[in-house]
Amino acid sequence: MSRIELDAVTKQYPDGTTAVRALDLAVSDGELLVLVGPSGCGKTTALRMIAGLEDITSGTISIDGRPVNDVEPRHRDIAMVFQSYALYPHLSVYDNMAFSLKYRKTGKSEIKKRVAEAARILELEPYLERKPRQLSGGQRQRVAMGRAIVRQPRAFLMDEPLSNLDAKLRVQMRAEIAQLQRGLGTTTIYVTHDQTEAMTLGTRVAVISGGVLQQVAPPGELYRRPANLFVASFIGSPAMNLIDARFERSDGGPVVTFGEHRLAVPQSVLAAHPALDRHLGGEIVLGIRPEHLYDPALGRPADPESVISLAIRLREELGSEVHAHAAIGRAAHVDQATADDVHSLATLVARMDPRTEIAEGQTAAVAVDTAELHFFDKESGASLRG
């Protein structure tokens, strides 16, 4: 059990590329912190720096209050599960799990006991004599976990351990890892690019983009109160609809307008977004989660001020829900480089009840749950929530 702290940790490569920029992070004892972000965002580099496999350009990494910047990986007492599992192909499952204990001068009977216990937990008992090549992907993944468990380390570091598994097995193993981590109570840092994995596994989730920490929060908060446009667009599937809009005051009170659409902003939302006032009469980015767009014809009452008329381009049937894609005036940019493309493909996605009769080619009345609107600064991308 241990506490891991990163204080202004930066990694810059000799060619000038900055992989991680001034990363501040504190992982408490027994916590499972997930680092999530798109490919190349620096999350694996951060994990490798904690493991000691990458040098730190500046900043401090501490384990249990002790700086480990110059401590060799083998003396940090952490275990790592790699994306490729990195099992020793010439050793049996038993020897793979016992490997590190042998080099740490653990007694033979203790090694046997720990491996047997790990094998029991991970249901690997029948395979102890097999070589890794004789195992399935899921079994290999378990051996990699077992190799980490037997060490009884201060922390587990996991680098996309499920990305080589098929979708079904990934869901199963995800649940197993969560249970195992809770059972053992070992501090864990888990890296993934899959936001579903991040949300389901993490006690807290740290979203990283371009080497910079965007937000760290429990999954629910990350979803409900994204700190900026990147987090808003990255977390959630389908992604949050982000629309260039204007915040204005009309006779009936504050409204947000985009294209020909106009939505009344309730007092409760204004109260939650004190910074919004400063943008009165100016441009902002409006965020609407797909599930906060619904079909008013299905019985849920809607304020006429919060109903907009949308031209439905596409209806996707998913069984448990329907995704309706509609054309709107302008979508907001998240990435400057692709801003023009986003503008030309301005589409709004609504996640609706499967009973909805909204059809492709139709212009439908769609209600917006205005109590759940998100507002972001157009320039900085920061949330306007207080």
Next chain:
Amino acid sequence: MAAPSLTPERRAATRQGPGRWSPRRLRRKTGTWGLFALMLLVAVVMLYPFWYIIDNAFRSGTQFDRQSGHSLGGWRELFANLPVAGQMLNSTLVCVAAIAIILLVSTTSGFAFAKLRYRGSGIVFLLVVSALMVPLQSIIIPEYINLAKLNLTSSYLGAILVYAALGTPFATFLMATYYRGISDELIEAAIIDGLGYERTFVQIALPLSLPAIATITVLQFIQIWDDLLVGLLFLPPGQRTITAGLATLSAGRTTSIPALMAGSLISAVPAIVVYLIFQRHLVKGLTLGMGK
């Protein structure tokens, strides 16, 4: 609606029907036979010298001239003129020592080139590999002068060092390529598991590189065992290898072909044995890095 199916009779008729000798099938069959004929021809060309050696090793001088009759005359002559057992031992000693040096240097340096990050490693690797392009003949005289000055031409050591120096660049190249194929994560896993780079090399990298080690062993064994030039130049008469010894058989005014054939046969045996033992690994090792 039921799917159409063939009755057993109809299926049999289809098998024996006109499709059996269709032009496409005929072309394919002709192609196969043509390939077999070509392979047979190549096999004859390759195996004829072996047959020639075996056939003529069991003749005396007169039987060889007449090309009829067999005897052990050639063998008697060989053993009378050449210390075969001693020279075979010399060959073995030189081979084993040179290969041991080559393996020691190539495995450790190959691992360092492939897995350790240090300034200038790319240039050093390039320099080592560029040594592959230097032909032995172009450096043999300065090499001899150097070793003579160091008084290393009167023992096995000179020849062993020359063979090791000649074999190491290729072996290093092969080992580095092999180690690059081993995932970095595997090495890192061992480092995190508590091993230093030295023990990671011994415990993880070395056992995994057995096919490459076998390849180097076979290739170098054949090359060193069969080499004549270095053996003749760098070894004193009493410590000559079998190949250098056989060359002395034809150094006189007349050459006994049957004795030479018998000597060649006996000299070829160890190389063939080593090849047969390691051939599986050899093929695997030579095709390394071609794909996943």
